[in-house]
Amino acid sequence: MELEKVLKKHFGYQSFKTGQKEVITSILAGRDSLAMLPTGTGKSLCYQLPGIILEGQILIISPLLSLMQDQVEQFKRFGEKRVIALNSFLSAEERNRALHHLNQYKFIFISPEMMRVPYILRKLQELPIALFVVDEAHCISQWGFDFRPDYSKLGDIRKKLGNPLTLALTATATQKVREDIIASLDLEEIVKIESTIDRPNIGFYVKELIDYRDKQANILELVANLKKPGIIYFSSKKTAEQMANLLTEKGICQAMAYHGGLDQNTRILIQQQFIYGQLDVICATSAFGMGINKENIRFIIHYHMPMQIESYLQEIGRAGRDGDPSIAILLYSPGDEHLPIQLAENELPSEQQIDWLFKKITDEQLFKNGNISLDMKLMELGGFTEIQWRIIENFVKNSSLETANLKGLQWTINNFVKERLTIKKNNIYSMKKWIETNSCRRENILKYFDEVKTKEVNPCCDICGLQLNDYQAINHLTVPSAKTDVKNWNDYLSKILINGELRE
Amino acid sequence: MMQIESIILYSIKQLNRERTIYSIYHLLNGKKSSQTIQDAHLFSLKKFFGIYEQLSRESFDEIYQAMVEKNWLINNGEQRYSLTTSGMTLLENNPLPQYINGWNFHQITSLFWERLSLLIQVVSNLAFCESRYIPIQKNIDVHNWLKSTLKDITVPRLELGPALYSELNKCFKTAKVIDPSLLVFRLTGFQQIGLTPLQVAAKLNLDIHNYQVGFTNILHYLIQKIMEEENQLKILPYLIDELIQDDELTLSSRKTQKLLLQGHSPDIIAKLRHLKLSTIEDHLVELALNAADFSIDTYVDRELQHEILEVSRQKASKQLKVIKEKIGAATYFQIRLVLAKHGDR
Numbered sequence: 144m145e146l147e148k149v150l151k152k153h154f155g156y157q158s159f160k161t162g163q164k165e166v167i168t169s170i171l172a173g174r175d176s177l178a179m180l181p182t183g184t185g186k187s188l189c190y191q192l193p194g195i196i197l198e199g200q201i202l203i204i205s206p207l208l209s210l211m212q213d214q215v216e217q218f219k220r221f222g223e224k225r226v227i228a229l230n231s232f233l234s235a236e237e238r239n240r241a242l243h244h245l246n247q248y249k250f251i252f253i254s255p256e257m258m259r260v261p262y263i264l265r266k267l268q269e270l271p272i273a274l275f276v277v278d279e280a281h282c283i284s285q286w287g288f289d290f291r292p293d294y295s296k297l298g299d300i301r302k303k304l305g306n307p308l309t310l311a312l313t314a315t316a317t318q319k320v321r322e323d324i325i326a327s328l329d330l331e332e333i334v335k336i337e338s339t340i341d342r343p344n345i346g347f348y349v350k351e352l353i354d355y356r357d358k359q360a361n362i363l364e365l366v367a368n369l370k371k372p373g374i375i376y377f378s379s380k381k382t383a384e385q386m387a388n389l390l391t392e393k394g395i396c397q398a399m400a401y402h403g404g405l406d407q408n409t410r411i412l413i414q415q416q417f418i419y420g421q422l423d424v425i426c427a428t429s430a431f432g433m434g435i436n437k438e439n440i441r442f443i444i445h446y447h448m449p450m451q452i453e454s455y456l457q458e459i460g461r462a463g464r465d466g467d468p469s470i471a472i473l474l475y476s477p478g479d480e481h482l483p484i485q486l487a488e489n490e491l492p493s494e495q496q497i498d499w500l501f502k503k504i505t506d507e508q509l510f511k512n513g514n515i516s517l518d519m520k521l522m523e524l525g526g527f528t529e530i531q532w533r534i535i536e537n538f539v540k541n542s543s544l545e546t547a548n549l550k551g552l553q554w555t556i557n558n559f560v561k562e563r564l565t566i567k568k569n570n571i572y573s574m575k576k577w578i579e580t581n582s583c584r585r586e587n588i589l590k591y592f593d594e595v596k597t598k599e600v601n602p603c604c605d606i607c608g609l610q611l612n613d614y615q616a617i618n619h620l621t622v623p624s625a626k627t628d629v630k631n632w633n634d635y636l637s638k639i640l641i642n643g644e645l646r647e
Numbered sequence: 648m649m650q651i652e653s654i655i656l657y658s659i660k661q662l663n664r665e666r667t668i669y670s671i672y673h674l675l676n677g678k679k680s681s682q683t684i685q686d687a688h689l690f691s692l693k694k695f696f697g698i699y700e701q702l703s704r705e706s707f708d709e710i711y712q713a714m715v716e717k718n719w720l721i722n723n724g725e726q727r728y729s730l731t732t733s734g735m736t737l738l739e740n741n742p743l744p745q746y747i748n749g750w751n752f753h754q755i756t757s758l759f760w761e762r763l764s765l766l767i768q769v770v771s772n773l774a775f776c777e778s779r780y781i782p783i784q785k786n787i788d789v790h791n792w793l794k795s796t797l798k799d800i801t802v803p804r805l806e807l808g809p810a811l812y813s814e815l816n817k818c819f820k821t822a823k824v825i826d827p828s829l830l831v832f833r834l835t836g837f838q839q840i841g842l843t844p845l846q847v848a849a850k851l852n853l854d855i856h857n858y859q860v861g862f863t864n865i866l867h868y869l870i871q872k873i874m875e876e877e878n879q880l881k882i883l884p885y886l887i888d889e890l891i892q893d894d895e896l897t898l899s900s901r902k903t904q905k906l907l908l909q910g911h912s913p914d915i916i917a918k919l920r921h922l923k924l925s926t927i928e929d930h931l932v933e934l935a936l937n938a939a940d941f942s943i944d945t946y947v948d949r950e951l952q953h954e955i956l957e958v959s960r961q962k963a964s965k966q967l968k969v970i971k972e973k974i975g976a977a978t979y980f981q982i983r984l985v986l987a988k989h990g991d992r
């Protein structure tokens with residue numbers, strides 16, 4: 144009963160969602176825990192609520208800046224002001240201000256790379272940390288789809304902080320990844336709370352096209368008919384832009400593109416316009432959706448093939464949070480797997496690039512005053528992308544002085560790249576296999592996460608006989624459904640500044 | 648024709664073939680080189696200084712090359728251009744944006760907009776008694792400004808919306824040749840999210856460059872208007888509070904600040920004011936101490952700032968010499984700046 148009261152008083156919710164109470168109870172009993180709960184089930188609450196009860200700071204490691212920012216804002220909306228996000232969004236000044244007064248904050252969000260700044264780590268060591276939270280914990284494992292080398296050092300950092308009580312959170316992790324998380328955080332007796340990854344109200348539909356050039360026309364037709372709002376995912380910014388323009392020009396709906404190439408202000412506006420129903424459809428790259436909480440998304444379409452089943456599941460998981468029927472459609476044409484393979488290769492430095500780099504650095508440079516110096520100019524000269532360069536830097540910075548030599552280091556990096564590429568390619572093939580399957584898609588996804596389908600879902604998937612007609616808008620001829628907008632600036636201004644009801 | 652084209656035509660005429668076309672690009676971008684600053688003075692182009700910081704070189708190339716193709720400009724070689732007769736006629740018949748005042752306002756334009764848009768969003772949500780929403784502006788300084796401003800404003804909370812509405816309306820009413828839509832549709836309020844620049848441009852059927860220049864024009868109009876009518880307005884003057892002046896500074900430091908805002912480097916200011924460089928540096932330290940919006944990043948890069956602070960903390964010392972011994976790369980001036988800006992006060 145106690146917990147329900149806290150829930151209601153501080154968060155205004157009537158009851159816990161699946162898994163939340165189990166996780167919170169386990170944490171409050173002082174037991175390290177691993178929670179795997181689907182996206183949107185409210186994993187954040189699993190540390191927000193204990194934070195109200197436990198003494199000391201809650202430290203939350205989060206991989207994405209945008210996610211962190213969202214979380215901080217969510218807190219503020221609940222009236223919790225004692226939150227801070229330590230990340231590169233902060234100016235040096237803001238960061239110093241915050242570090243000076245760390246103990247005044249209850250919830251501290253931090254990116255893994257910030258944790259490794261010795262000064263910051265020292266500051267954290269001074270705090271009584273009540274709970275060490277690793278959000279998106281699958282990033283720890285190199286078998287995870289979103290492996291981040293910085294995350295793999297978290298075990299070490301946890302030790303340096305005196306082995307605080309730990310909560311690892313993830314939405315999508317295979318058995319192997321879950322084992323990896325536990326091992327790298329060095330958790331011995333852990334409570335695992337795992338709920339099914341199945342979302343029964345989301346139907347699967349794979350549409351095979353003979354020619355990829357038919358995709359645009361297909362999308363236009365689908366979007367015109369389907370119940371909105373929805374998200375269409377792309378692997379390319381340009382295609383996303385084109386599609387958004389096409390949808391708007393043809394008068395099918397209000398659509399905008401969303402991708403990492405847009406400036407921060409524009410991204411915020413478009414996201415908010417979508418949430419408030421000013422837009423029907425977002426044409427997005429994977430940059431969109433993390434942390435957005437919109438209940439009534441009716442469809443998710445994939446124009447390109449995702450890189451792995453895990454991210455596919457996360458992306459379609461943004462549909463139907465309200466529990467109403469929603470549909471996940473994937474368009475596939477022969478040869479589609481080439482694009483993800485190419486993307487996977489581009490994320491990693493090539494063997495030639497590594498070779499070139501190691502010809503440029505001499506032993507002397509490498510061990511100047513006991514440190515390894517890597518000239519930033521080499522990044523540009525060698526044509527490294529930022530992601531590629533970060534991988535290199537990570538190895539160079541962490542090679543230990545006694546054992547490292549240039550040849551050895553080069554070998555290690557090359558090996559790492561090869562291994563990563565193999566893993567990524569395997570992920571892509573698993574995705575392809577799922578697309579080409581002749582048996583129930585839901586069952587196959589469950590199998591991938593070592594679950595068995597226990598109950599029948601209807602409608603389920605195209606293989607099981609799902610019909611797209613069931614997801615159509617009723618009066619689709621009279622859309623667009625997005626709010627009609629005000630034409631005159633004066634009306635607009637008075638609409639937002641003057642509350643007619645109060646005027647009465 | 649586009650306003651940005653009028654501005655380019657005008658600038659070319661003023662430059663009189665003495666500078667390359669790219670000096671116009673630098674001017675619009677507000678490049679802080681002594682050449683660009685001098686040019687702005689020399690050719691009477693100050694009001695266009697820094698009015699379009701987002702303009703990319705590629706877009707600039709596209710714009711002026713289209714003007715060449717339309718036969719408004721002639722290429723005189725060495726990237727120098729002059730007006731054709733038709734270019735001249737166009738310039739005479741198309742007014743330049745009337746209120747744009749880059750020289751005086753370019754430093755504060757974006758901060759002014761951040762304040763204005765956050766103020767409107769917050770006041771709008773207050774008017775509808777809504778407390779759960781995502782602030783559209785992320786700048787912490789702007790949030791702090793708003794917090795203290797809301798405390799200071801004497802208008803009762805529930806009347807803020809209508810009051811703000813009537814003040815803005817009053818300001819816009821007297822404006823000639825200005826379309827407030829360019830600004831108003833960008834605003835976010837209660838359950839109504841503002842449009843992006845591209846969206847407004849599309850809605851109003853404007854070219855994006857025309858839109859951006861027009862947007863700056865309105866902001867400058869509004870700043871000017873608020874300054875002029877400070878006494879009749881209760882809320883809007885807070886938007887320019889401390890942007891225009893700061894009372895905690897000594898007169899001499901304020902003069903230095905003014906020159907900095909005009910884009911002069913400390914060296915140049917020392918020459919202009921016939922003072923020693925070290926005196927000017929003292930002013931900068933004073934600014935770092937007192938003026939919240941004064942950034943020291945131009946003088947000390949962030950990495951170094953961090954290092955200085957860390958050493959200061961490690962050694963528990965604010966002694967310049969102690970810090971300097973640890974970080975050879977930092978000058979005494981830089982250490983003073985960092986300590987003034989970030990150190991305990």
Ligand SMILES: Nc1ncnc2c1ncn2[C@@H]1O[C@H](COP(=O)(O)OP(=O)(O)O)[C@@H](O)[C@H]1O
Nearest residue numbers: 156158159160181182183184185186187188436
């Ligand atoms: N017990 C609850 N009842 C209702 N809504 C909840 C509850 N717990 C969390 N939520 C809401 O669910 C949404 C998703 O929460 P979030 O923590 O971001 O999910 P996750 O991290 O699992 O994807 C948020 O809008 C949150 O406010």
Ligand SMILES: [Mg+2]
Nearest residue numbers: 183186187278
């Ligand atoms: Mg989450």
Ligand SMILES: [Zn+2]
Nearest residue numbers: 583603604607
């Ligand atoms: Zn099925």
